[in-house]
Amino acid sequence: MEQFIQLLISGIAQGMIYSLVAFGYNITFSTSRSFNFSHGNFLMLGGVVGLIFFINNQVPFLAMVLAVVFVGLIMGLILYKTSIEPSLKSKSNYAWILATLAFGIILKNIVEVFWSTDDFRFDSPLGNAPIRIMGIGVLPQEILIIIVAICIVVAVESFKKYTIFGKAIVAVSEDKHTASLMGINQQFVILFSFLLSSVIACLAGVLVAPITMVGATMGTVLGVKAYAVSIIGGLESGYGVLLGGLIIGLSEAFTARYISTGYKDAPGFLILILVLLFLPSGIFGKKIFKKV
Amino acid sequence: MKKIIYGILLLLPFLLPQMVDNPYYIQGILCRIIVYAMLVASLDLIVGYIGDVSIGHAGFFAIGAYAVGILTSTQELNSDSSMTWFPHIPFFVALFIGVLLTALAGFILGFPALRLSGPYLAVVTIAYGLLIYTIINEQEYLTNGTKGISLEPIEVFGVKFGGSNYLYIVYPFLIMVMYVIHNLTKSYWGRAFEAIKYSEVAASSCGISKSYYKIWAFVISAGIAGLAGGFFSQLDAYVAPNTFSYNFSVEFLIALIVGGVQSILGNILGASVMVIFPDLFTKFNDYRLIIFGFSLLLVLFFMPKGLAGFVNLIKKRFTKKKDGHYIEALIERASAVKLFDELKENNDQVAVQLKDLTMRFGGLVAVNELNMTIKKGTVHGLIGPNGSGKSTTVNLLTGIYPPAGGKVQLFGKSIIAESTYKRAKLGIARTFQNLQLFSDMTALQNVMVGMHNSFTSNLFSICFNLPKSQKEEKNVETKAFAWLQFVGLEDIAFTEAKNLSYGQARLLEIARALASNPSLLLLDEPAAGLTAGEIEKINILINKIKESGISVLLIEHHMDMVMAVSDEVTVLDFGKKIAEGTPNQIQNNPTVITAYLGTHETSFH
Numbered sequence: 001m002e003q004f005i006q007l008l009i010s011g012i013a014q015g016m017i018y019s020l021v022a023f024g025y026n027i028t029f030s031t032s033r034s035f036n037f038s039h040g041n042f043l044m045l046g047g048v049v050g051l052i053f054f055i056n057n058q059v060p061f062l063a064m065v066l067a068v069v070f071v072g073l074i075m076g077l078i079l080y081k082t083s084i085e086p087s088l089k090s091k092s093n094y095a096w097i098l099a100t101l102a103f104g105i106i107l108k109n110i111v112e113v114f115w116s117t118d119d120f121r122f123d124s125p126l127g128n129a130p131i132r133i134m135g136i137g138v139l140p141q142e143i144l145i146i147i148v149a150i151c152i153v154v155a156v157e158s159f160k161k162y163t164i165f166g167k168a169i170v171a172v173s174e175d176k177h178t179a180s181l182m183g184i185n186q187q188f189v190i191l192f193s194f195l196l197s198s199v200i201a202c203l204a205g206v207l208v209a210p211i212t213m214v215g216a217t218m219g220t221v222l223g224v225k226a227y228a229v230s231i232i233g234g235l236e237s238g239y240g241v242l243l244g245g246l247i248i249g250l251s252e253a254f255t256a257r258y259i260s261t262g263y264k265d266a267p268g269f270l271i272l273i274l275v276l277l278f279l280p281s282g283i284f285g286k287k288i289f290k291k292v
Numbered sequence: 293m294k295k296i297i298y299g300i301l302l303l304l305p306f307l308l309p310q311m312v313d314n315p316y317y318i319q320g321i322l323c324r325i326i327v328y329a330m331l332v333a334s335l336d337l338i339v340g341y342i343g344d345v346s347i348g349h350a351g352f353f354a355i356g357a358y359a360v361g362i363l364t365s366t367q368e369l370n371s372d373s374s375m376t377w378f379p380h381i382p383f384f385v386a387l388f389i390g391v392l393l394t395a396l397a398g399f400i401l402g403f404p405a406l407r408l409s410g411p412y413l414a415v416v417t418i419a420y421g422l423l424i425y426t427i428i429n430e431q432e433y434l435t436n437g438t439k440g441i442s443l444e445p446i447e448v449f450g451v452k453f454g455g456s457n458y459l460y461i462v463y464p465f466l467i468m469v470m471y472v473i474h475n476l477t478k479s480y481w482g483r484a485f486e487a488i489k490y491s492e493v494a495a496s497s498c499g500i501s502k503s504y505y506k507i508w509a510f511v512i513s514a515g516i517a518g519l520a521g522g523f524f525s526q527l528d529a530y531v532a533p534n535t536f537s538y539n540f541s542v543e544f545l546i547a548l549i550v551g552g553v554q555s556i557l558g559n560i561l562g563a564s565v566m567v568i569f570p571d572l573f574t575k576f577n578d579y580r581l582i583i584f585g586f587s588l589l590l591v592l593f594f595m596p597k598g599l600a601g602f603v604n605l606i607k608k609r610f611t612k613k614k615d616g617h618y619i620e621a622l623i624e625r626a627s628a629v630k631l632f633d634e635l636k637e638n639n640d641q642v643a644v645q646l647k648d649l650t651m652r653f654g655g656l657v658a659v660n661e662l663n664m665t666i667k668k669g670t671v672h673g674l675i676g677p678n679g680s681g682k683s684t685t686v687n688l689l690t691g692i693y694p695p696a697g698g699k700v701q702l703f704g705k706s707i708i709a710e711s712t713y714k715r716a717k718l719g720i721a722r723t724f725q726n727l728q729l730f731s732d733m734t735a736l737q738n739v740m741v742g743m744h745n746s747f748t749s750n751l752f753s754i755c756f757n758l759p760k761s762q763k764e765e766k767n768v769e770t771k772a773f774a775w776l777q778f779v780g781l782e783d784i785a786f787t788e789a790k791n792l793s794y795g796q797a798r799l800l801e802i803a804r805a806l807a808s809n810p811s812l813l814l815l816d817e818p819a820a821g822l823t824a825g826e827i828e829k830i831n832i833l834i835n836k837i838k839e840s841g842i843s844v845l846l847i848e849h850h851m852d853m854v855m856a857v858s859d860e861v862t863v864l865d866f867g868k869k870i871a872e873g874t875p876n877q878i879q880n881n882p883t884v885i886t887a888y889l890g891t892h893e894t895s896f897h
Contacts, residue, residue: 083589086593087592087593092592092596093343093410095592097414098345098546098588098592101545102588104585105542105582105585106582106586112578113578224418224422228418235411263426266423272416272419273416273420276412277404280407
C-alpha cells in the first residue's frame with residue numbers, strides 16, 4: 001500500500017511536469033493554430049540558463065528566475081519572428097511544424113557546441129532530503145512542481161476568463177476575423193501567447209532540473225511526451241492538460257514498477273492512439289462542424 | 293532520342309564499381325544515398341502528395357531493417373548475443389517479408405490518419421515510431437537489444453555482393469521504386485491524392501473515397517520505407533536500435549523539404565545532401581545540425597520547392613513549353629468525343645425526393661421537415677433569403693452532413709446511408725458556393741479528377757504504366773478537354789486553377805461536375821459574383837445541360853436567372869418551405885414577397 005501511494009505521488013509529480021510543458025502548446029495553439037514543436041528545447045534552455053546563474057555563479061534564486069524569464073521572452077520573440085510569423089503567412093499548412101523543428105534543432109546544437117554536451121547536477125535549493133509522512137517519502141522539489149504547475153495553469157486560465165485582455169485571447173481563438181473586426185490586434189495576441197508559452201517552458205526547465213539533471217538533451221523526450229499529454233487532453237482545452245499529464249505520468253510510474261522500465265513509455269503512447277481513434281480532438285477538445 | 297540519352301545516363305552508375313576502386317565511395321556514400329533516397333521518396337508520398345506530416349518513418353525503416361536483420365542472422369556472427377532465433381533465410385526472401393510487414397504497419401497507421409490531420413496526426417506518427425523503437429530495444433531474444441545484430445554479406449547463387457558490388461543490388465531497386473512512384477503520382481491515383489490534400493469535400497464529391505486512397509498511400513509509403521530499411525541493414529552489415537530514433541525521422545523530414553517535395557529529383561538531392569554534407573565538411577561536423585536547421589528555414593520561406601525547384605527553374609530556361617502539336621492533336625481527338633453519355637433508361641419520373649428532411653446545428657434548426665421533389669430532366673430552382681437552409685439542403689443531399697431526420701431518395705432508392713463519394717458514384721455531382729478547385733492542378737487535371745470514376749486500371753497496371761492504363765489516361769484527357777470546350781475554357785486547359793479568373797473558376801467547377809457523367813447536378817450559386825455577360829453564358833449552359841436529360845437543382849440569388857431557367861421553384865425561409873410552384877406563381881406569391889422584402893408595415897415605418 002505504501003509503495004502504491006509512493007508511486008502515485010511520484011507519478012503525479014512527473015505528470016504535472018508534463019502538464020506544465022503541455023500547457024505551453026495549448027496556449028499558442030488556441031490563438032494561432034500552431035505551436036512550438038521544439039518546446040522541449042526551450043525548457044532545456046531554461047534549465048541551462050538556471051544552472052549557469054544559480055549553480056555556477058551563485059546568483060540569488062530570485063535573480064536567476066528573473067534572468068530565466070527574460071531569456072524566455074527573448075527566445076519567444078525570436079521564435080515568433082523567424083518561424084511563426086513567416087509560417088502563418090505561407091500557404092503550406094505544415095510550414096510551422098517544420099520551421100519550429102528547425103529552430104529547435106539549431107538551438108540544441110548551439111547549446112551543445114558553445115556550452116557542453118554533458119549532463120550536470122542541479123541541486124534543489126529546497127534540499128535533497130525526502131519529507132517522510134507515514135512512511136512515504138516525497139522530495140520537496142516534487143511538491144513544489146505540483147504546486148507551481150497547478151498555479152500557473154489556474155492563473156493563466158483565470159486571466160483568460162476574467163481580464164479584458166484575456167478575453168481578447170479567447171476571442172482570437174474562437175474567431176480570428178471577427179476578433180480583428182472588433183479592434184483586437186490579432187498579431188499581438190499571437191505574439192503574446194508565444195511569449196507566455198516560452199516563458200513557461202523556460203521556468204519549467206528550472207523546475208525539473210533538480211530531478212532530471214541539466215543537459216542539451218534534457219528537453220527532447222519531455223517535449224514529445226508533453227505533446228502527447230496536450231493532445232490527449234485536447235489542444236483547445238485549458239485544464240485538459242492536467243488530466244492528460246496525470247494519465248501519462250501515472251501510467252509511466254506504474255509500468256516502470258510493475259512491468260519493466262524499458263516499456264514505461266509504451267502505455268502512454270498506446271493510450272494516446274486509442275484516445276485519438278475515438279475522440280479525434282482529445283478528451284476535452286471541441287467537435288467542429290466543417291462549413292462547406 | 294531524348295529517351296536514349298536518359299537510358300544511357302541511367303545505366304552509367306553500373307560501371308562505377310569497376311572505375312572507382314575505393315569501396316568507401318561506392319558502398320559508404322553512393323549506396324547510402326540510394327537507400328536514403330528511397331526512404332525520402334516514401335516520405336514524400338505522405339508529406340508531398342497526401343499533405344500529412346509523418347515524424348515516424350524511422351519506425352517503418354526500422355521494421356524493414358530488423359526484419360532482414362533477424363531473418364538472415366546466423367549464430368556464428370552473433371555468438372555472444374542474447375538472441376535465440378537464427379532463421380538464416382536468403383536475403384531476398386527476408387526482404388520480401390520485411391516489406392510485407394512494414395506495409396501492414398502502414399495499414400495500421402492509415403486508420404488514425406483518416407480522422408486526424410496536422411499536429412494530431414503528427415503526434416500519432418511520433419507515437420508509432422517510439423513504440424516500434426521501444427519494442428526493438430526490449431525484445432532482446434529477437435533483436436539483441438541495444439547491442440544490435442551483425443549480418444553476413446548478401447550471397448546470390450554463390451556470388452557475394454558486399455563492398456562496391458552492393459551497388460548492383462540497390463541501384464536497380466532505386467530505379468524501380470522511382471519509376472513506380474513516378475507513374476503512380478502522374479496517374480488518376482496521384483490526382484486523387486492531390487485532390488484529397490486540397491479539399492476533402494470536393495474530392496469526395498468527385499467520387500473519390502478518402503479512406504481508400506489515404507490508407508493505400510500509407511501502405512505503399514510504408515512498404516517502400518521497409519524496402520529501404522531492408523537494404524539499409526546491409527550497408528554496414530549491422531543494425532542497432534539507436535539509429536532509428538525520433539531525430540532520424542526529423543532529419544529525413546528535413547532532407548525531403550530541402551530537396552523539394554513532389555519531385556524524384558528532389559528526393560535524390562535531399563538524400564545526397566544528407567549523406568555527402570557531413571562527409572565533405574568533417575571539420576564542421578559539430579555544426580552540422582545548425583546548418584541543417586538554417587537551410588530548412590531558408591528553403592521553407594524562400595524556396596518552397598526546394599533544391600529541385602531551383603534546378604527545374606534553370607531547366608525551364610532551356611526547354612520549350614507544352615508544344616503546339618500536342619494541343620493540336622488533343623483538339624483533333626476531342627472533336628470526335630460525344631459528351632453526354634446516354635443516361636440510364638429510368639422509368640422513374642422523379643429524380644430526387646426529400647421527405648421530412650431535418651438538420652440541426654446545436655439549437656439551430658437549419659432545415660425543418662423539408663419535402664421536395666425534383667422531377668427528372670427538369671431544372672428545379674431553390675431560393676430563399678440568406679441563412680434559409682439552401683446550402684444545407686445541398687450538403688444533406690450529397691451526404692456531407694448526416695441529417696437529424698427524414699429521407700433522401702434518388703430515382704426511388706434511399707441513399708441516406710451512403711457516404712458522399714458513393715452518392716457521387718450514384719450520379720450526384722455538385723459545384724460549390726465558395727469555390728473548391730484543386731488549385732495547384734491545371735484546369736484540365738481538375739476536370740480529369742471529376743472523371744475519376746471512369747478509370748478502371750488497377751494499381752499494378754498504373755505503377756508499371758501498362759498500355760491499358762496509358763490508353764485510358766489518353767482517352768480521359770481527351771474527353772476532359774472536350775468538357776473544357778463545352779464550357780468554353782479550352783484556351784486555359786493547361787493553366788493552374790489558382791491562376792484562373794473568378795468567372796473561369798465558376799465555369800471550371802461546372803465542367804468538373806459534368807465530367808462525372810451525373811444524372812443530377814447541384815449548382816450552388818453558380819452565378820455569384822459574375823457579370824451580366826457571364827451570367828448569360830451560364831444560362832445557356834444550364835439549358836444545354838437540361839436538354840441532355842440531366843436533372844438540375846439550382847440555388848441562386850439572381851432572380852432573373854432562376855425565373856428564366858427553372859421549371860419549378862421552391863422557396864425556403866428559416867429552414868421551412870414557404871412556397872413552391874412555377875416561376876410565375878412564385879413571383880406573385882405574397883408569402884414569398886414578404887420573406888424577401890418584409891411586410892408593408894415594416895418596410896415603410
